Amino acid sequence: MTTDASQTITRIAEIIINELKLEDVTPESFEPDLDLVDEVGIDSMDLATIALVLRDEYGIRIDEDDYPKLTTVRIIAEYIDTKLAEKE
Amino acid sequence: MKTVSSLLDAHWYERYKRISRLNIRSSIYDVTDRCNLRCKGCFFFSSGEHERAAEEKDIDKWHAFVEKEMDRGVNLAILIGGEPTLCMDRIEAFYKHLPTFCATNGLIKVDRDRFPDMMVGLSLWGDAEDETTLRGQDTFKVTSANYEGDPHAYYLYTITPKQLGKTEKIIQKIENVGLKVHMQLLSNDEDVNGFSWQEDELVAIREEMDGMLDAYPGTVISSKYYHQVITTGEMLGRRFGWNECPSVTISRDNRDPQPKRLTNFIRWASDLKTVHRCCTSETRDCSTCKDGAAHMSWVMVNKRAHIKTAKDLQNWTEVYEMFAKLYQFIPW
Numbered sequence: 344m345t346t347d348a349s350q351t352i353t354r355i356a357e358i359i360i361n362e363l364k365l366e367d368v369t370p371e372s373f374e375p376d377l378d379l380v381d382e383v384g385i386d387s388m389d390l391a392t393i394a395l396v397l398r399d400e401y402g403i404r405i406d407e408d409d410y411p412k413l414t415t416v417r418i419i420a421e422y423i424d425t426k427l428a429e430k431e
Numbered sequence: 432m433k434t435v436s437s438l439l440d441a442h443w444y445e446r447y448k449r450i451s452r453l454n455i456r457s458s459i460y461d462v463t464d465r466c467n468l469r470c471k472g473c474f475f476f477s478s479g480e481h482e483r484a485a486e487e488k489d490i491d492k493w494h495a496f497v498e499k500e501m502d503r504g505v506n507l508a509i510l511i512g513g514e515p516t517l518c519m520d521r522i523e524a525f526y527k528h529l530p531t532f533c534a535t536n537g538l539i540k541v542d543r544d545r546f547p548d549m550m551v552g553l554s555l556w557g558d559a560e561d562e563t564t565l566r567g568q569d570t571f572k573v574t575s576a577n578y579e580g581d582p583h584a585y586y587l588y589t590i591t592p593k594q595l596g597k598t599e600k601i602i603q604k605i606e607n608v609g610l611k612v613h614m615q616l617l618s619n620d621e622d623v624n625g626f627s628w629q630e631d632e633l634v635a636i637r638e639e640m641d642g643m644l645d646a647y648p649g650t651v652i653s654s655k656y657y658h659q660v661i662t663t664g665e666m667l668g669r670r671f672g673w674n675e676c677p678s679v680t681i682s683r684d685n686r687d688p689q690p691k692r693l694t695n696f697i698r699w700a701s702d703l704k705t706v707h708r709c710c711t712s713e714t715r716d717c718s719t720c721k722d723g724a725a726h727m728s729w730v731m732v733n734k735r736a737h738i739k740t741a742k743d744l745q746n747w748t749e750v751y752e753m754f755a756k757l758y759q760f761i762p763w
Binding site: 363365366367368373377380381382383384385386387388389391407411 | 432433434435436447448451452454504691692694732734735737738
C-alpha cells in the first residue's frame with residue numbers, strides 16, 4: 344500500500360468516526376476492511392452524509408447508485424482514487 | 432468500537448444479515464379521496480385530507496407517475512386512501528412496476544388473478560360492537576370471507592381502549608380463518624368518547640399484546656420491543672414526536688437538527704402533485720401519535736443507536752424483521 348493510499352484510508356476513517364460520532368475507535372485503529380453495513384451498522388442516510396463530506400474534501404461526486412458498493416473504508420478509498428484519476 | 436458481530440451470537444447475526452441490506456425505500460400514496468366506509472377516527476376524513484386535492488383520473492398519468500417514483504429510488508409503494516380498491520386500475524399502475532402493499536377495509540375483494548401476490552392489509556378496529564360503533568358495520572364477516580387462507584393478506588388490528596381484555600377473541604377468530612395479524616393502536620383523531628388512551632390502559636394493553644405474541648406466535652406478526660415503543664412513546668430514552676418522527680415528507684421536512692428519517696419519503700395526495708406532511712394527519716398531535724408504521728420506522732432508521740448492547744440490537748432486528756414480513760421482503 345502506498346503512503347498516499349494509506350493516508351486516504353486514515354482520512355476516510357477519520358471522517359466516518361467524526362460524522363457518525365463513533366466511540367472507542369481512532370482513525371489509526373479503524374480496520375479498513377471492516378464491513379460498514381454488516382458490522383458498523385451504517386445505512387444509506389449515513390452514507391449520504393459521508394458522501395457530502397467526501398465530495399467537499401476530494402472534489403468528487405459519489406453517485407447514490409454506488410452507495411451499496413461502498414462497503415469498507417478501503418473500498419471507499421479505492422473508489423475515490425478511481426474518481427480522482429478519471430478527473431485528471 | 433462496538434460491532435455487530437461482537438454483540439450477536441451466530442443465530443442472531445444470521446438474522447441480522449438477512450435484513451441488514453434490504454435498503455427498503457417506501458413512500459405512501461393516496462389512491463383516491465373516496466371510501467365506502469366513514470369510520471369515526473379515520474384521520475383521512477377527520478382532518479379534511481380528502482378535500483386537499485382533486486383525484487387524477489387519467490390512468491396514463493398514474494403509470495408515468497409510478498415510473499418517476501421508481502427513478503426516485505422508491506422500492507415499496509404503500510397504497511392508502513380513501514379506499515384504494517375503489518380504483519383497481521390505479522392499484523395496478525403501482526403493482527405492475529413496484530412491490531406494492533395495499534391497505535384496505537377489505538369489503539371489495541382484490542382479484543387474485545389480477546394481483547396474485549400483492550400484500551393486502553385488512554383494517555379491523557375491534558370486535559363486532561366496536562366495529563359497529565366506529566365503522567357502522569362489522570367488517571370482519573365480509574373481509575374474512577373474502578380473504579380466508581390468503582397467504583398475501585393479513586389483518587391490521589387497530590386496538591382501542593375498549594378492546595382491553597378482548598384481544599384474544601379477535602386473534603383467535605383471525606387464526607381460525609388462516610390469516611396473520613399485526614397490532615397497532617388507535618390514535619382517536621376525532622375524540623370519540625371513551626376511545627382515547629390513558630396511561631394505565633397503555634400499560635395494560637402492552638402486557639396483553641405481549642401475551643398474544645407469546646400465545647399465537649404463528650399468527651401474530653409483532654415484537655415485544657415494538658409493543659414497548661408504541662405504548663410508551665419512548666425508545667432508548669428518547670420521546671417520539673415531531674423532532675423524532677422518521678415519516679415526514681422530505682420536501683416538508685425543515686427540522687433542524689435533522690433526525691434520522693426515511694430516505695426520500697413522500698406521502699402523495701391523489702392528484703399526484705400535492706404532498707401531505709407525514710404518513711398520517713397534519714392535524715394530529717405528534718406527541719400522542721400512535722401510528723404503528725411511524726413507530727416501527729423510528730426504530731428501524733435508528734440502527735446504530737441500537738448497536739450498544741446485544742439486547743438492543745436483537746430488539747432492532749426483531750422490529751426490522753416484522754416490517755420486512757409485513758411488506759413481503761422476507762417470508763412469514
